[in-house]
Amino acid sequence: MTTTTAIGYDKNLPATDPEAFLTREVEVPTLGPHDLLVEVEAVSVNPVDVKLRAGAPSGGFRVLGFDAAGTVREVGSAVSLFAPGDEVFYAGSIDRPGTNQRLHVVDERITGRKPQTLSMADAAALPLTAITAWETLFDRFALTEESTGTLLVIGATGGVGSIMLALAEVLLPHVTVIATASDAERAAWVRSLGAEHVVNHRDALAAHVFAVAPDGVDWLFTAHSEGQVESYAQIVRPFGHIVAIDDGPRDVFPLKGKSIAWHWELMFTRPLRQTPDLIEQRHLLNAVADLVDQGRIRPTTTTRLTPISAATLREAHELVESGRTVGKVVIHEWA
Structure with a gap:
């Protein structure tokens, strides 16, 4: 043995x-x-x-x-x-x-x-963060090099958010990226990774987002979705997409009126399910x-x-x- x-x-x-x-x-x-x-x-x-x-x-x-x-x-x-x-x-x-x-x-x-x-x-x-970010961008959101629109990354200073910004910067040239950060140091970090706009997620998230994207966003990635569905329903455009990696809410009904799609991303799905x-x-x-x-x-x-x-x-x-x-x-x- x-x-x-x-x-x-x-x-x-x-x-x-x-x-x-x-x-x-x-x-x-x-x-x-x-x-x-x-x-x-x-x-x-x-x-x-x-x-x-x-x-x-x-x-x-x-x-x-x-x-x-x-x-x-x-x-x-x-x-x-x-x-x-x-x-x-x-x-x-x-x-x-x-x-x-x-x-x-x-x-x-x-x-x-x-x-x-x-x-x-x-x-x-x-590895774990890159797999999660890649599957979010290219499997869940189905983005390509030709995609145009606006992506909001909530929890952008974490491991997944950080590598997602980097991947979007080099592989999605026509996508505008908004990242959340809570202070100047974190704002500098996400900008260094390619975020074009930075908003504070601590309070009035929707107001901050609309200040830089008046029509809302097409895609929203979140590592912190609990209690946020009402806010997301405001921020995301009709027929938009949300990907969550936390345990998230149990009720996503507020998204129905705009036909917003809710996706889960678990990078272990492929190996777990073979x-x-x-x-x-x-x-x-x-x-x-x-x-x-x-x-x-x-x-x-x-x-x-x-x-x-x-x-x-x-x-x-x-x-x-x-x-x-x-x-x-x-x-x-x-x-």
Whole structure:
């Protein structure tokens, strides 16, 4: 039996508790036909990690973590896309053990080549947010290079919002982008990523949006939709589209009068459901790697912590839980 060092939890404790994360040796799963065994060299912490840890006890020792960058060490019997020694980055799947372990198993079809111009740490900042942003823009909104109109990104300073601005800047040249930010520092961040207009989402969102887009917006992305449907119904034009990544409202009836479409985006749907187009996540990660290596988009890392340890994970979870982080929090190098 092969084991590896993993950092996980077995109790529902606040991140400030010294026992919130524990280090244990765990068994490495047997590789499936399409699986890669990756030596993890960097990970990042996303809101989904915080939500899962805080929401309920694990029911046993659970290893969190989705984003990872590392090196392939072994491959499954049917693997054709990678070989040992390849450097990769990916976001994994919510139904498998997480990436907060030295050796991690992931399906090759949801794994991309690591951008050659990035460190492992900066590469680990990208996968989950880039997949979410890409699927929002090109699958849910169905935007193309020829699309024209106005996109409002709410929660633009977070990980998903940040990379969405960068992708829109280089791939959607005719789309006007409005981003939300709560202060001057955050406004400067979203402008640096390509936002043409910045509005404050703290109060009177509709008034701020109409000041720069009098006719409203065509597409609205939100990471914070609870209690906002009435406002969105004002802001979005008839036949417009909204994509939410949080748990959102239970009643979207106010949108009916303008035939506004409400979409959910969960980047784990493809791996969870093993959809026929599963490999699209590999394709989009490779497309993002190409954009990075061409110098067209940059990593969204703002906080780098080291080493990968229980104590550092607690620190990273505290930062993400604060709701005040800009960009991504990354942890790299094992203790």
